[in-house]
Amino acid sequence: MVAEGLGPQPAVRLRAFTKNYGRLRAVCGVDLDVDREEIFGLIGPDGAGKSSLMKAVAGVMSFEGGSLEVFGTRIDSEKSAESVKERLGFMPQGLGQNLYPDLSVDENIDFFSRSRLVPAKEAAERKKGLLEMTRLTPFRARPMKNLSGGMKQKLGLVCTLIHEPGLVILDEPTTGLDPVSRRDFWTTLSVLLREKKITALVSTAYMDEASRFHRLSLFYGGRAVAQGSPDEIMAAVPGALVVCKTERQSETLAGLKKSFSDVQVRGSWLRVFVKGADEQEAVGRVGQVVGEGVAELRSAPAELEDIFIALLREKGLVVESSRGVSDMTDSAMPARIEEEGRGGADIEARNLVRDFGGFRAVDGVSFRVERGEIFGLLGANGAGKSTAIKMLVGLLPPTAGTGYVAGRSMLQAPRAIRERIGYMSQVFSLYTDLTVVENIRLYAGIYGLDRGRSRQRTDWILEMTELAGHEDQRTESLPMGVRQRLALGCALVHGPRILFLDEPTSGVDPIGRRRFWDILFRLSRNELVTILITTHYMGEAEHCDHLALMHGGKIVADASPGEMKRRLANETGGLLEVKTDRAAEAMEALREAGFQGVSIHGRQIHLLAPDREAAEHRIRKVLAEKNIALIAVSQQPVTMEDVFVHHVMAMEANGGKSR
């Protein structure tokens, strides 16, 4: 871009910015500066006002109060907004929703470059470069609707960048993407922005992406709760995180909840954030509450999510549910447990196959889910997870193979199965024009509950989903997280013994996701509900008792999360975190040097190396050659995300071209 030459004028300057929708206040009094060439992040739950702010900056929505300057131009009318649009690129929320599904990759890009009046020769050059960079070149002729989610978002990025804007505004570009695609997207984005000296304003629902930003702002309830670099924000709430593992998880959890405000279950682990304490003190205090019989108890690095929630609590913005986890049981459940007994497989897939035309979406999938287990089905976008679930719930007939749900064959007894299962599809599928309670009553009636039972279940669901008080609110006005809880409630209205959840938390903010998992955990542990779930949040995958990883329609790994991580650690060694002064260049260098699993996380680089000593030595050498200063190398525990990325990369390297 052309330099302004007028000193360090920020790309975006907001003062006391306010946006209302009728009487609803979406954003109130936000001050914010985005400096030139920085990546500025907006993080916060749904309905926090991120999208409204971004739309206003992009000049596609008017606002009510405060001032907004973009590149020094005051935006206060349609005309002034038009005047800066030449230098802006905007990508709205939603997977590929701003693209044209029937048009090919090429045609989509051409439309954007032609509508932006990019000269033909330059457009062709840029397109070539961007397609190379995003590795979309082989798919140029493919209609956009047939691309995977990750490819759609990269194409969206290419289209947004084709006119080389000075500022790009990306609204949740990674929502709904699997971890590999997300990593890929971020890598591509950071390289492109650096090369073209572009400023970016990006929002995300993934807390773990915070490290990707130079500076960020935490949003909640239309206000910026905290602003600064990731490190500054991490230091905003002093405290330490303690993790522990016990046999009697439910009881321990209940005990911890009485003494600590921030307790969370993650698979077999309990996580406690102790505010204002250092590591030793925190471990000690948790140890006191938990008492004897703890398998493991140690401190762990806190995550932004912990800090965010602590911050909100500090400001009195989060109201905790008054009830403990274990003291709410579903009256319908115990009787059924007696009746149907414990143990045995509740879901079983046997060599399921499904073809769409000539394309095999699911290719011989088999797995077993035991009664009361939380079973996670992982995989990149388009790996065949949803198709497998749709076959099991009877939405799609299988091309070959069979399955058993609740002890009945899915081929012979689909109706009997449908009476015993609950299902949440990927897209929100309740009626947005009905109120909360109307939706619940509808499903109660569909499952044939009589009046008394219907009332009882409605009360139970309202209580469980903490929606009491919102009964008469239209579903469309609820934030995403609350909607998803309601959808879960509706799927549970008849007290099913098996739940199928297809990406139920996609696009839900961290607080919403925590609450959601609290419910799932309760259902599984207290009421022995069997749960089959798919997710792109690797943090959530850790909650599962058992995981199956799908790729290209096949199951490529099938084990518990701990087992999977152990195997990866054995196979490839540990995870090293490298801190340098120039992260992006360092990453390129390390990748060229042949390190495995190199990825960038803000200013840090992660890579996999079997022998720490030798690896550190090589890293120093490689970086020294490029004149990059090495600040630190440290060992990190392997996460589920590393497992996922490793598997998918390995599969793609093996035979990815076959698809």
Place this chain on the structure above:
Amino acid sequence: MTALLVWLRRLRVMTVKELLQFSRDGALILFMVYAFTFDIYLAGSGVHFELKSAATVIHDSDRSSASRELIDQFRPPSFRIEGTIERGAEGTRLLDEGKAMVVLDIPPRFQESLLSGAPTDLQIRVDASNSVLGLFAANFCSRIAESFGFQAGLKRLGVAPDRVKYLPRVRNAYRVWFNPNQNDTWFMSIAELLNIITLFAILLPACAMVREKERGTVEQLLVTPLTSFQIMFPKVLAMAAVILAGTTMSLFGVLRYCFHVPFRGSILLFYAVTLLYVFTTAGLGLVISTLARNLGQAGMMAIITYGPMIFLSGAWSPPEAMPRFIRTMMLLSPLHYYIDASYGVLLKGAGINLLWRSILGMGALGGTLFTLGVWRMRRQFE
């Protein structure tokens, strides 16, 4: 017994759901009220199928008392004398420009010939580019000329005007039944009501179903124990209720109150027939909804079916004047039966004993369409 209770409960909650969703769409309700009241009022009050104020231009080359007497016969409301012209060619121009519909050329010595008994030619030019009006105007004009000539002839033959009625002639007294004044308003307002009912009966259930497909809510329904019938039928039930409410508004608010349409038959029978018709047509809408993937496609398919249904209904073109092939096609248009039945009930006071054929035809069509829709319902997703 419990199975039946559960079945009924499912039907009830699904129907209530549809009604609630309808009630939340303010724009749709507003539009519906407009269609069932104002639109029908406009159609009923604005349209008349008769020769009215036909612009008439006179080219009088005789300028006698006889010619003036003849001109006097071209009276309102059917005719409106626009003026006189001097040359015949001017008439052609006025006709071309659409400023005149009828040009009357009275030849020179018109009165003289009339008195002498010599035959006279009277030229009347009529714009027939609209064939219906052309026909009306042509017939009307020749009748005026003939009867004027007849009177003049009798006078010349010495028959005193007061003796004319004793001549041996056939006096054909018409009696128009069911609508003695041939009030177009009655016909038009009922026709429009039926059109609106048809429009809503096709589009409302089709849109409700396509919307569920587009938003993905139908998936959630498909994994519940609901059968295809239980998913589709409540939409029809709910929309039938909505349409009957609109019909009531129209019947009493517009037809009776504004236009004084006599309801000669049983209103209850009319409601029953309407209900059956809504089911039949909604079946068609549901079949459309299983074929269309988005509302754009659904809208296009709706016009393809709606247009021909209206024109094959027999309200516009008399069935007996149509080629055999078209007459057979009409048997496939549910509106054809409905028109017969509803005019029968409302204007003619016919009962079920006269209308059973139409009712049976409608029922058979409806059953077939609905079965087809239910059959396609689950299949379309596979």
Place this chain on the structure above:
Amino acid sequence: MNFKRILAVTSREARGMVRDKLFFAMAFIVPALLMLTFGYGLSLDVMHSPLAALDYDRTSMSRDYLHRFMDSPAFSFRGYLKSERQIYPLLASGTVRAVLIIPEHFQQNLLAGRPAAVQTLIDGTFPFRAQTVKGYVAAINNSFNLRELSLYLCRTRAMSRRRALAGLEPIKAQVRCLYNRNLRSDWSIAPRLMMMVMMICPPFLTAMGVVREKETGAIYNIYSSTITRGEYLLGKLTPYVVVSIFNAVVLWLIATEVFGAPFRGGRLFFFASSVLYVICTTGMGLIVSVLVGTQVAASLVTFIVTVVPTVFYSGMFVPISSLSPSGRVVARLLPAMYFTNIVSGCFLKGVGFKVLWSDAAVLAIYAAALFMLGYSRFHKRPAS
């Protein structure tokens, strides 16, 4: 206005349209299909009206009178009735549309030089049909009377038949039906159908355009780009105008070749006015799309603003002059009426620009006004 940007929007829209195969196919099939079904199915000729007779006289004269009805193509005789009680069910069920009742002493009265009364009962449900039937009855009755009277005059005044007839009918009315000599309804309807089909179909092509983009979020590409409002609307409209112009040509061919309607006007003028008309009708769809919020609403509103007025207020069946004052105002607010003038002028009357320029001018103004309305209602920086 930047032509390249308009072209970019147009070619994108065109590609999207072509790729939705079902929609694209329907865009061409629906107009032609409507034209053919209506053209064949919509005959306004009232012919072969079913008729029954109740003859109390049963004489040669009464049979002679009835035969005049039986032989006329206007009626189709369905048989003799036995009693008056049979009449109501037949008329009420629509089995017959008219019943002739000939009382006793019909022949006797006439032969005695006295008038005779006959009654015709007509089903008035469809007033237009009743009107026509009345006309036929009067014509047949008149010709019978003329013969009877002339015979009577022969007998009583010792005149020759010819003189008697000439005396009773001194004026020969020569009615010339201009433009459509045989009063063929298909000639008269086919060109008007062109008007109607081109009113109903094009708005449906465009009505979903903007709403769908609003619903999916693709509209933000436009909001956030440098494409101006006018460029967007023009670009969006163009592909559908092109499709509709093609359809107009097809419809013209159907009207002239299949239905044989005579086209006597100037082709160039007619083509130019058709283009203007098509811009108006596609534009109406686009306006609906800009104004409403959901696709359901868009399809219903389009239906009502196009189908209903075209049937009643376009001059299709009912000439504008026969409308009530309020109806005439409605008609003047819609483009259909002006195009009806052009269609019937160009097809049957063979007039052209000289006569019809004002109608074409109104269409052009209408197109411009629609565009201005869309332009003022479409904003790239809405409040929500």
